[in-house]
Amino acid sequence: MTSHAPKLPDGLVIVVKRDCATCQMVEPLLSLIAASTNLTVYTQDDPTFPESVPAIHDSDLRVSWHHSIDTVPTLITVVNGQETDRTFGWSRADWQRLTGLDDLGEDLPIMRPGCGSMSVDPDRVDALRVAFTDTPIISRHVELSSAEDEFEAMYARGWTDGLPVIPPTPERVLRMLTGTTRAPQDVVAIAPPDLVELTVEKIAINAVMAGCLPEYLPWVIAALEAVCTDTFNMHGVLATTMPVGPVIICNGPGTRAIGMNSGINALGQGNRANNTIGRAVQLTIRNVGGGRPGEVDRATHGNPGKISFCFAEDELGSPFTSLATERGIALGQNAVTVFAGEGPRCVVDQLARTADELTNSLVACLQTVHHPKLVIGFDAILIISPDHGRLFAQEGWTREQLITQLIERSHTPGEQLVRGASGIAEGIPPHLRDATLPKFRPGGILLTFAGGGAGLFSSIVAGWANSAIGSDPVTRVVGS
Amino acid sequence: MTSAGLIILDPTNESVPATRQLLSRPRDVAGLTVGLLDISKPRGNVFLDRVEELLIGRGAKVLRFSKPTFTKPAPVDMRHEIAMNCNLVIEALAD
Numbered sequence: 001m002t003s004h005a006p007k008l009p010d011g012l013v014i015v016v017k018r019d020c021a022t023c024q025m026v027e028p029l030l031s032l033i034a035a036s037t038n039l040t041v042y043t044q045d046d047p048t049f050p051e052s053v054p055a056i057h058d059s060d061l062r063v064s065w066h067h068s069i070d071t072v073p074t075l076i077t078v079v080n081g082q083e084t085d086r087t088f089g090w091s092r093a094d095w096q097r098l099t100g101l102d103d104l105g106e107d108l109p110i111m112r113p114g115c116g117s118m119s120v121d122p123d124r125v126d127a128l129r130v131a132f133t134d135t136p137i138i139s140r141h142v143e144l145s146s147a148e149d150e151f152e153a154m155y156a157r158g159w160t161d162g163l164p165v166i167p168p169t170p171e172r173v174l175r176m177l178t179g180t181t182r183a184p185q186d187v188v189a190i191a192p193p194d195l196v197e198l199t200v201e202k203i204a205i206n207a208v209m210a211g212c213l214p215e216y217l218p219w220v221i222a223a224l225e226a227v228c229t230d231t232f233n234m235h236g237v238l239a240t241t242m243p244v245g246p247v248i249i250c251n252g253p254g255t256r257a258i259g260m261n262s263g264i265n266a267l268g269q270g271n272r273a274n275n276t277i278g279r280a281v282q283l284t285i286r287n288v289g290g291g292r293p294g295e296v297d298r299a300t301h302g303n304p305g306k307i308s309f310c311f312a313e314d315e316l317g318s319p320f321t322s323l324a325t326e327r328g329i330a331l332g333q334n335a336v337t338v339f340a341g342e343g344p345r346c347v348v349d350q351l352a353r354t355a356d357e358l359t360n361s362l363v364a365c366l367q368t369v370h371h372p373k374l375v376i377g378f379d380a381i382l383i384i385s386p387d388h389g390r391l392f393a394q395e396g397w398t399r400e401q402l403i404t405q406l407i408e409r410s411h412t413p414g415e416q417l418v419r420g421a422s423g424i425a426e427g428i429p430p431h432l433r434d435a436t437l438p439k440f441r442p443g444g445i446l447l448t449f450a451g452g453g454a455g456l457f458s459s460i461v462a463g464w465a466n467s468a469i470g471s472d473p474v475t476r477v478v479g480s
Numbered sequence: 481m482t483s484a485g486l487i488i489l490d491p492t493n494e495s496v497p498a499t500r501q502l503l504s505r506p507r508d509v510a511g512l513t514v515g516l517l518d519i520s521k522p523r524g525n526v527f528l529d530r531v532e533e534l535l536i537g538r539g540a541k542v543l544r545f546s547k548p549t550f551t552k553p554a555p556v557d558m559r560h561e562i563a564m565n566c567n568l569v570i571e572a573l574a575d
Binding site: 137139170194196206233236468471 | 485486487488489490491492493494495548549551552553
């Protein structure tokens with residue numbers, strides 16, 4: 001029951017509709033009940049039904065909505081204005097108990113299910129939520145003129161990422177908000193670059209525009225909590241001329257519950273959850289944070305993943321512990337890890353037959369992250385595929401073992417890396433000539449597992465300036 | 481579905497930036513304190529060293545500031561310090 005619910009009268013209350021065979025079946029009983037107790041009947045569709053007793057027409061479904069009537073008939077006991085008991089559909093034992101009439105409906109079946117309440121009719125429920133919700137949305141209402149095409153209007157207002165967005169009507173936004181237990185005006189984070197309070201409501205609006213389902217909303221919220229931290233440094237990720245954006249890796253059983261893709265084409269198109277969660281994060285940063293290309297976003301090239309880059313780890317197929325576990329999340333919890341990354345690149349090795357051989361290949365490819373002569377300053381995500389993962393599984397390699405070997409084998413003599421070496425001006429400063437340096441700092445490789453069951457390939461996503469200078473990955477638990 | 485009168489919710493932060501009038505340019509810098517904010521990109525100091533020389537040569541007093549990292553906005557305290565102590569500020573890029 002919601003706080004603004006119309007009060008039910010004491011006694012018994014029954015909610016029915018004519019367009020329900022069970023309601024019609026119990027109709028002869030209503031006059032018997034009315035004779036023994038104070039009975040109030042609400043009828044949803046036809047004010048002349050039932051004919052045997054007077055009924056109140058719940059024409060706008062206000063009573064049904066506020067008292068959470070999912071099924072008709074619903075029979076409710078009300079004492080001192082408070083509901084104390086209810087049953088729905090026809091259950092002879094329950095009806096006899098609530099009415100106190102021991103022989104009620106003896107000629108009827110023991111039980112019969114009811115019908116859907118009009119207040120939960122999919123065609124009506126969104127409008128009812130707008131009409132009756134206790135937690136109204138406060139964002140400015142924009143009324144488009146009849147001459148405007150809504151898709152063109154939203155593009156013209158600068159609200160899109162260049163692709164069409166779903167119009168965020170109050171009905172759709174309130175439906176989106178059912179995906180979270182958080183109040184619409186809860187402040188999730190301070191959104192860069194404009195440093196404004198980011199509310200659940202504003203996230204929900206942008207999630208609608210991105211095409212999310214309500215069950216994705218907690219993932220979008222968690223990802224935004226993660227990117228709007230000083231550690232992730234979304235301001236810098238926007239402002240940099242490098243081609244990075246937030247890459248979102250999702251973990252936990254919830255990834256499967258919302259149908260995320262961790263298999264074939266996991267990093268690509270086609271999966272609604274993968275693509276719209278990442279898109280909602282970026283639309284929110286654009287619209288609420290104010291981070292727009294050509295303004296604070298100064299990327300030289302950018303990358304297509306800045307529209308959306310979000311995927312799930314294939315935890316069930318992985319030979320390794322999950323990325324989230326590695327980052328301190330308890331097994332079975334849902335979590336997102338955000339990483340400032342560019343687009344993925346493929347590692348081809350179709351000939352390695354041992355973990356050792358494949359590790360050497362991965363190292364050779366990882367060395368190219370941003371520049372073969374630049375080391376330590378950039379992290380990378382390494383996405384191992386099932387076919388490549390099998391080589392590590394068959395030799396029992398652990399996550400720690402693989403990462404240790406990757407970093408160990410990535411050491412390069414400074415003389416090959418210094419500025420000018422190999423006829424390449426770019427490189428490390430001359431004073432490091434005598435050092436031997438790894439490609440990655442400790443923790444600089446985020447190992448994860450995803451991809452289709454065929455293909456001796458893995459994938460690398462290069463990062464941005466790491467550590468306190470730039471961005472560190474951030475992991476957050478996904479709430480409710 | 482017709483789009484006539486469709487109501488949609490504003491996805492932006494709905495804030496209106498404050499508009500402020502720029503201060504008038506000083507006729508010269510003699511006697512003024514000029515803050516030089518190094519954003520901490522490589523070789524930004526080379527540029528600012530030369531700017532400092534030129535400013536001092538014109539009678540300005542120069543204060544130097546450095547952001548902790550070029551990837552983040554200058555800390556609030558640093559912005560406040562510049563505002564309190566300088567008449568002018570030059571923020572330098574690099575590369």
